[in-house]
Amino acid sequence: MKSYNYSAIPFVRLLIPLLAGRILSSYLNITIPLYLLVFITCSLGLVFIYYSWLTRYSKRWLVGFVVFFILFALGLVNRPHYVFDASLFNKAHVYSAVVKQVVKDTDDKQSLIVSCMPADTVSKLHFKALLYLRNDSSSIGLLPGDKFAFEARLNEFTLTGNPFAFEYAEYMGAKDVKGQFYVNAKLIQHLGNTFSLSRFFYLTREKADEKLRRLNLGEAQSGVLSALVLGDKSMLDYQTKTYFSNSGAIHILSVSGLHVGIIYLMLIAFFGSISKGRAGMLKVVAVLVGLWFYAALAGMSPSVFRATLMFSIFVISKRMSHRYNIYHSMAIAAFIILIINPYTALHAGFWLSFLAVASIVYFYPKIYGCLYFSSPWAKYLWALFSVSLAAQIGTAPLAILLFGFFPTWFLISNFLIIPILPFILIAALGVVLLPFDFIIVQLIAAPLKSMINYLVEITQWIGSLPGATFVGLQLTFHQVLLFYAGLLFLVVWQHLKLGKYLVYTFLFLLVGLVSVSVSSYHKYRRQFLVVHQIKGKTAISLTSRNTGNFWFNQPLGDKEISYALTPLVLNQELNSYQQHIIDTAMVCPIVSPYFNVMLINGDADVELPLLRKADILVLTSRLKSYQIKKLLPKLEAQKLVFDSSFSSSQCRYYQKQLQQHKLSAHFVSLHGAFVLINNCE
Secondary structure, three states: OOOOOHHHOHHHHHHHHHHHHHHHHOOOOOOHHHHHHHHHHHHHHHHHHHHHOOOOHHHOHHHHHHHHHHHHHHHHHOOOOOOOOHHHEOOEEEEEEEEEEEEEEOOOEEEEEEEEEEOOOOOOOOEEEEEEEEOOOOOOOOOOOEEEEEEEEEEEOOOOOOOOOOOHHHHHHHOOEEEEEEEEHHHOEEEEEOOOHHHHHHHHHHHHHHHHHOOOOOHHHHHHHHHHHHOOOOOOOHHHHHHHHHHOOHHHHOOOHHHHHHHHHHHHHHHOOOOOHHHHHHHHHHHHHHHHHHHHHOOOOHHHHHHHHHHHHHHHHHHHOOOOOHHHHHHHHHHHHHHHOHHHHHOHHHHHHHHHHHHHHHHHHHHHOOOOOOOHHHHHHHHHHHHHHHHHHHHHHHHHHHHOOEEOOHHHHHHHHHHHHHHHHHHHHHHHHOOOOOHHHHHHHHHHHHHHHHHHHHHHHHHOOOOOEEOOOOOOHHHHHHHHHHHHHHHHHHHHOOHHHHHHHHHHHHHHHHHHHHHHHHHHOEEEEEEOOOOOOOEEEEEEOOEEEEEEOOOOOHHHHHHHHHHHHHHOOOOEEEEEEOOOOOEEEEEOOOOEEEEEOOOOOOOHHHHHOOOEEEEOOOOOHHHHHHHHHHOOOOEEEEOOOOOHHHHHHHHHHHHHOOOOOEEHHHHOOEEEEEEOO
16 A cells, blocks of 8 residues: 655645635635734744744644644735725726736727726725726827826726626626726826836737738738737637637647647757756756746746746756656645735636646556557657546536536547647747748748648637537536545545545545536526626527527627527526527517516507516617606506616616606616526426
């Protein structure tokens, strides 16, 4: 029987309490007295550790407990909680601000994360906000580190309320971004700039992107190349991202471990393997410089920083000892990342990247060792298969939870795409680093264009294959934990060879499968009525017993359907659904065993007997104001819903009208989607 040598991986043990504190801190409102209490506790703990080394060895387990508690406390309080004055919302103020990050940059507008402070109030506290800046032909845009002043109204992020849909408000809230501004570039006053590494990284990526644009690729191809090499996905259109996602190749569009790993292998092939002595040290320095140069070229996004830091620690660890523990190196990287950016603990990318690396490190040798091939090409293809499968083992449960589907043909896409990825990176870096009129650049430009075209066409083909996405398995957070617990016990069993851990593996997997079955049964019995929030549009859904119906008064775009409706279809595991366009209908009845819904969509004078049969009235903006005023006195106990085709200003106007009649209503544009849930008998 084997046993774990915990002393060889101290940072794994140190990472656990810090990570636990980071996660718990997101659910707690840390106050200043708690900071003081933790400081005193940590000081006393450090004194205890010092004196404990003078005591007997049998008492030193207390040292580990104190260190565990100190790291947990640091994880709890080191997450920056800014005191924010909510009275700033919906009022115009003068702000001074500094650009922290350029989220998106086009010719006529920018999206920026700024750190700002009100200049005309008593409050002098900084907070982060999202600023939408509309540029004109004379504007040059803002860069990270730019300081400026402006006057604008801070708007709150609002939840759409669409069931199971991605909520941008929650996403920005997790980044501690408090609100959003809409500003014209003519109304801001530049105040200079401050030194910022983000500014250097951004300008470096912009210069590289300019070189790549000179290849004159198509719109889709240019967006793919920029995302693949520089990590800039702002140029990708929705359809291209959908094809890459459905084919299981979306990971190549995010510069991360795969790309940095290829750069690492290229550097090792050029400089030679890491060795001892002065020559070995020079190789380490050269490899590290090459890795971080590419990270700067890719804009130093969080995923790039994670991957580069991880490989840097690998290189340094390998230099220090050829018997380094790769899991220990991963723990060091995670520890450093959590210290630098406490919010990382709640980012899906953080977990997916480390789960993928850990899964590849552990499962790849076992899968690859199952078969032996003498042909080099067969070995190479089998290695690709093994790496792809190993990565999916570790990331599949979390990916299904986050995205609601699993790419069925991911092995095919990896076989056809990953082999050419190193050549694309080498060629693209050649275009970026060398003068554009250099003969080598001219020679590699045509093959690079062909490879990018091949990449786009392959993903379109695979992404449009029948059954490209498997949606039959939908997981909750607790079910994901059960499957990962089973996977963890499988790893422990393979290491210790104790039968009880194999029993635990099957037990957790069985409980997870039973939980999925029970959840599917409850979904089958659950009926959803939803008036969705899609700005300026009417969209109503009724789902029951794995079937659904959707009503629109105008066709929706693919992106609108994907963000607002598809999450409900996936979560409720609908086998079929129908779409109904009600553009010509003035009054559309929606009948359910539990309630009657009447959608009033146009110039219609609804008779009182018909009105009384409805439990819920949904109004669209095609109704004239005088018609709504004429309708209000007829209402009795009906639930009134103004859908998202009404603007926010219209909703506020009708709110005042309803107060005069002592009525209330649900305004989708103000309150989010209207959702009614019933359990089918």
